[in-house]
Amino acid sequence: MPVTDEAEAHEPDLTWLEEDRLHEECGVFGIFNHPDAAALTALGLHALQHRGQEAAGIVSFDGEHFHTERRLGLVGDHFTSRPVIDRLGGDMAVGHVRYSTCGDAVMRNVQPLFVDLESGGFSLCHNGNLTNALTLRESLIKKGAICQSTTDTEVILHLVARSEKRLFVEKYIEALLQVEAAMPWWAPTRNSSARDPYGIRPLVLGRLGEAWVLASETCALDIIGAEFVREVENGEVVVATRDGLESHRFVPKYPARLCIFEYIYFARPDSIIGGRSVYDVRKEMGRQLAREAPANGDMVVPIPDSGVPAAIGYAQESGLPFEFGIIRNHYVGRTFIEPEQRIRQLGVKLKHSANELQVKGKSIVLIDDSVVRGTTSVKIVQMMREAGAKEVHMRISSPPITHPDFYGIDTPDQDKLLAAHRTLEEMRAFIGADSLAFISVDGIYKAMGYESRDDDHPQFTDHCFTGEYPTRLRDREGPPQQKQLSFLAEVG
Numbered sequence: 001m002p003v004t005d006e007a008e009a010h011e012p013d014l015t016w017l018e019e020d021r022l023h024e025e026c027g028v029f030g031i032f033n034h035p036d037a038a039a040l041t042a043l044g045l046h047a048l049q050h051r052g053q054e055a056a057g058i059v060s061f062d063g064e065h066f067h068t069e070r071r072l073g074l075v076g077d078h079f080t081s082r083p084v085i086d087r088l089g090g091d092m093a094v095g096h097v098r099y100s101t102c103g104d105a106v107m108r109n110v111q112p113l114f115v116d117l118e119s120g121g122f123s124l125c126h127n128g129n130l131t132n133a134l135t136l137r138e139s140l141i142k143k144g145a146i147c148q149s150t151t152d153t154e155v156i157l158h159l160v161a162r163s164e165k166r167l168f169v170e171k172y173i174e175a176l177l178q179v180e181a182a183m184p185w186w187a188p189t190r191n192s193s194a195r196d197p198y199g200i201r202p203l204v205l206g207r208l209g210e211a212w213v214l215a216s217e218t219c220a221l222d223i224i225g226a227e228f229v230r231e232v233e234n235g236e237v238v239v240a241t242r243d244g245l246e247s248h249r250f251v252p253k254y255p256a257r258l259c260i261f262e263y264i265y266f267a268r269p270d271s272i273i274g275g276r277s278v279y280d281v282r283k284e285m286g287r288q289l290a291r292e293a294p295a296n297g298d299m300v301v302p303i304p305d306s307g308v309p310a311a312i313g314y315a316q317e318s319g320l321p322f323e324f325g326i327i328r329n330h331y332v333g334r335t336f337i338e339p340e341q342r343i344r345q346l347g348v349k350l351k352h353s354a355n356e357l358q359v360k361g362k363s364i365v366l367i368d369d370s371v372v373r374g375t376t377s378v379k380i381v382q383m384m385r386e387a388g389a390k391e392v393h394m395r396i397s398s399p400p401i402t403h404p405d406f407y408g409i410d411t412p413d414q415d416k417l418l419a420a421h422r423t424l425e426e427m428r429a430f431i432g433a434d435s436l437a438f439i440s441v442d443g444i445y446k447a448m449g450y451e452s453r454d455d456d457h458p459q460f461t462d463h464c465f466t467g468e469y470p471t472r473l474r475d476r477e478g479p480p481q482q483k484q485l486s487f488l489a490e491v492g
């Protein structure tokens with residue numbers, strides 16, 4: 001880790017920087033009973049691209065055969081050509097965009113997964129992470145299971161395959177009861193979808209004419225003109241049939257605890273989650289931040305993209321002008337990976353550039369939604385100073401991230417999180433800002449319309465700030481062990 005000395009932080013050595021931040025999660029999409037199932041799935045995945053950029057896949061079913069196309073890379077690079085869509089025949093399809101949390105970004109881990117079961121084909125995709133996947137995998141392998149991938153998702157296939165229940169939905173539920181997870185799933189042929197007992201990851205249900213649609217976010221319904229019906233409830237399995245929708249519960253109903261980071265950073269601002277507009281919530285977080293941590297500046301500057309709505313809220317509440325003092329290049333994804341150190345130092349200029357005439361000689365209030373490793377903050381503060389900013393005050397619309405995620409977000413190890421072992425002043429010095437402040441944990445809840453966090457029954461999953469994980473983390477219990485999941489080298 002680099003030094004935290006203030007003088008050095010103003011002229012940071014960027015050579016250590018890695019693209020090791022809060023990466024995205026995954027997006028799932030499924031459609032049942034529509035003649036253009038694959039084409040609509042490709043559109044849905046395009047709308048969910050922000051949730052994962054490593055790989056994309058679609059599996060369709062025509063009543064007799066499954067068809068599968070799974071690729072490393074972006075949806076737009078692989079699923080826009082007529083021949084590819086034509087190969088994915090049938091009136092039901094599922095799709096996935098992946099950011100790996102278990103198993104590398106290699107072809108054998110690209111979802112949706114497919115297997116032949118005794119009762120027919122089964123395809124599955126998943127957003128989240130099974131916190132006991134390694135434990136289950138070990139015991140399955142001992143019993144003779146032959147794993148084809150290194151992703152946690154595959155464990156579900158084995159559990160369903162081994163179930164002795166009669167109906168598919170019963171087999172599926174028996175499998176779900178064995179995993180500890182954050183997980184919306186969608187499984188065609190059986191047209192079933194499930195959301196984890198806490199509802200940590202979002203999953204919505206929509207209707208397009210006679211078709212049922214399931215997606216991680218409402219923005220994927222909007223792109224195909226589907227009507228929002230409702231959210232899949234936590235602990236619910238829904239099964240789409242030509243006669244309607246069946247609903248089964250696999251755990252008793254209790255209050256959901258969505259991951260609060262969906263609102264802060266992951267979801268697209270035009271999505272509606274839990275009845276709240278993500279855009280409005282982000283703006284409200286910015287307003288609350290302005291109330292809690294006012295700053296003396298000439299103008300508010302967002303760190304684009306995800307810092308923009310909070311910055312608008314901050315500017316409105318503080319009465320300061322809002323200016324785009326940083327321009328973001330839209331041809332660089334959320335997770336651009338620079339190939340070597342020398343190039344990495346240029347990385348920030350590839351993604352963000354100073355709008356010099358706006359910031360020169362000004363005292364600016366920089367707003368971002370989160371600080372993970374501090375990579376972005378260090379780069380941007382330095383860039384603002386090089387562009388001639390007089391003062392740089394940094395305000396963050398989420399509390400300090402002190403704990404890693406194990407539910408589908410690829411966070412760095414705890415010791416790489418900037419806030420894990422530093423005081424506020426140490427973080428300020430590290431970033432090189434003139435002042436630094438984060439919204440409080442209660443402030444986040446206020447922005448969501450509550451008086452404060454209910455410590456007895458927290459309204460959201462907020463372990464990143466509080467260290468309070470809602471599920472057991474079974475794979476991490478006991479002494480840390482290096483597990484080799486496979487003897488096959490993981491290459492793309």
Ligand SMILES: O=P(O)(O)OC[C@H]1O[C@H](OP(=O)(O)OP(=O)(O)O)[C@H](O)[C@@H]1O
Binds near residue numbers: 375
């Ligand atoms: O402290 P760090 O490790 O740099 O991570 C935090 C940054 O990462 C995210 O942005 P990202 O660049 O991923 O995406 P965005 O363009 O959607 O804001 C987030 O919005 C912060 O800007």
Ligand SMILES: NC(=O)CC[C@H](N)C(=O)O
Binds near residue numbers: 027098099153409
């Ligand atoms: N980010 C995610 O939701 C990933 C899903 C799954 N754990 C995988 O690694 O494929």
Ligand SMILES: [Mg+2]
Binds near residue numbers: 305307369
């Ligand atoms: Mg950002």
